[in-house]
Amino acid sequence: MTPLASPTDPCGRVFLSYRRTQARAIATVAAALRDHGVPIWQDVDDLGAGPSEGQIRDCLADPRTSGALLWITPDVEGSDFVLGTEVPVAVSRMAADDGFFVFVAAAGVLSEREAAEIASRRLGIRTLHNHNVFRVAGEPTDPAVAGDVAARVLRQRLSTLHGRAPAGAPVELRFDTRMSRGPSHDVWVAMDWHPRFGGRPVNPEIWDGPLAALSTVTDAIAREAPGRSVHARGLLAIGAALALGVRFLAPGGRDLTWFQYSERRPEQPWRLDAAPEGADFRVHHHDGDVDSRELAVALSVTSSVEEALSQSRPALPRFRGVVEVSAPGPYPHDLATPGEAARLAYTVRDAIRAGRERWRHSGPVHLFMSGPVGLAVLLGQLLNTLETVQTYELVRIAGDRQVYVPAARLHPSS
Numbered sequence: 576m577t578p579l580a581s582p583t584d585p586c587g588r589v590f591l592s593y594r595r596t597q598a599r600a601i602a603t604v605a606a607a608l609r610d611h612g613v614p615i616w617q618d619v620d621d622l623g624a625g626p627s628e629g630q631i632r633d634c635l636a637d638p639r640t641s642g643a644l645l646w647i648t649p650d651v652e653g654s655d656f657v658l659g660t661e662v663p664v665a666v667s668r669m670a671a672d673d674g675f676f677v678f679v680a681a682a683g684v685l686s687e688r689e690a691a692e693i694a695s696r697r698l699g700i701r702t703l704h705n706h707n708v709f710r711v712a713g714e715p716t717d718p719a720v721a722g723d724v725a726a727r728v729l730r731q732r733l734s735t736l737h738g739r740a741p742a743g744a745p746v747e748l749r750f751d752t753r754m755s756r757g758p759s760h761d762v763w764v765a766m767d768w769h770p771r772f773g774g775r776p777v778n779p780e781i782w783d784g785p786l787a788a789l790s791t792v793t794d795a796i797a798r799e800a801p802g803r804s805v806h807a808r809g810l811l812a813i814g815a816a817l818a819l820g821v822r823f824l825a826p827g828g829r830d831l832t833w834f835q836y837s838e839r840r841p842e843q844p845w846r847l848d849a850a851p852e853g854a855d856f857r858v859h860h861h862d863g864d865v866d867s868r869e870l871a872v873a874l875s876v877t878s879s880v881e882e883a884l885s886q887s888r889p890a891l892p893r894f895r896g897v898v899e900v901s902a903p904g905p906y907p908h909d910l911a912t913p914g915e916a917a918r919l920a921y922t923v924r925d926a927i928r929a930g931r932e933r934w935r936h937s938g939p940v941h942l943f944m945s946g947p948v949g950l951a952v953l954l955g956q957l958l959n960t961l962e963t964v965q966t967y968e969l970v971r972i973a974g975d976r977q978v979y980v981p982a983a984r985l986h987p988s989s
Contacts, residue, residue: 820955
């Protein structure tokens with residue numbers, strides 16, 4: 576990414592200022608900020624040994640800190656640390672007008688005016704009385720309320736980045752569910768879902784909040800950074816990769832490039848419009864239960880899904896049919912070029928369409944996949960005609976036995 580002309584790195588972390596009595600609410604807000612791609616600095620995780628005040632002043636003065644979220648509640652009035660150190664240093668930094676932003680949240684039944692009054696008590700000439708304060712309407716321990724706060728902070732971050740980045744520079748998006756990674760100073764949006772999932776997200780119910788956050792993130796990019804393409808990379812579960820693709824459905828015309836990592840070669844830009852190439856994959860349609868409305872797709876690239884799918888059958892619904900797409904040779908099959916990945920994504924799309932026509936199917940599609948996450952991103956972009964797609968994660972149970980368990984449930988046509 577082209578360096579941004581600003582002493583403040585707008586891709587940097589956002590400092591969280593709050594009274595420790597609000598730890599429970601802030602934990603929910605912090606999780607929502609990570610879900611929405613906003614990297615944070617929070618005392619409970621980032622404060623090291625030694626005097627706290629010096630570390631906090633250093634953090635707020637650091638060019639790699641892009642802004643501050645001031646969480647103002649009635650009990651902040653009794654905090655010398657918040658009102659005497661954190662708020663004045665943050666406001667002073669904002670006054671330099673170099674890209675550092677301050678987001679003031681009025682919480683704990685405070686009005687916007689009351690929060691501004693409390694936060695301004697020790698500011699002297701500079702005050703927050705004319706600042707656009709956001710009133711938190713609801714209990715911040717409610718994930719939906721915390722998500723609203725996070726979405727607004729993200730929009731402010733993206734607006735700053737869009738205004739300072741060169742024309743034509745892409746939105747750099749990093750998306751991780753497999754592991755948490757440290758801050759990166761060229762990433763606009765850094766969605767870190769690893770704390771929620773522990774690397775392998777298998778419970779369908781816990782996907783609702785993160786999937787809503789993903790929708791908010793992509794909508795915010797379109798709104799605050801219009802006309803910019805998106806460059807994405809990360810360590811993802813298959814369900815998350817498909818969900819990302821679904822947010823950039825091909826008919827919508829939104830430009831997405833996935834940078835696929837492989838130990839065999841340098842990072843590659845995978846896109847749907849790559850020139851198709853490579854060997855044909857084998858496609859078979861297997862008839863099933865005529866009374867079922869469920870359709871299965873078995874996609875085998877790096878390994879065969881057949882054995883694990885067979886082991887999983889007792890816990891799965893009956894299928895009207897199974898669309899099998901498998902590698903043309905021994906496993907693991909390597910998709911060596913963007914063109915091979917794009918060609919396979921269209922092959923799977925066409926095979927699903929053929930199966931739906933063959934069985935006059937219009938119900939849910941269950942996807943069992945072994946392959947690179949970049950392929951899942953590309954395939955997700957092509958699922959616009961499907962109402963419901965149930966994804967699965969492969970997990971190991973007793974001994975070497977592996978089974979598929981439900982993960983994210985997606986609704987592409989919605």
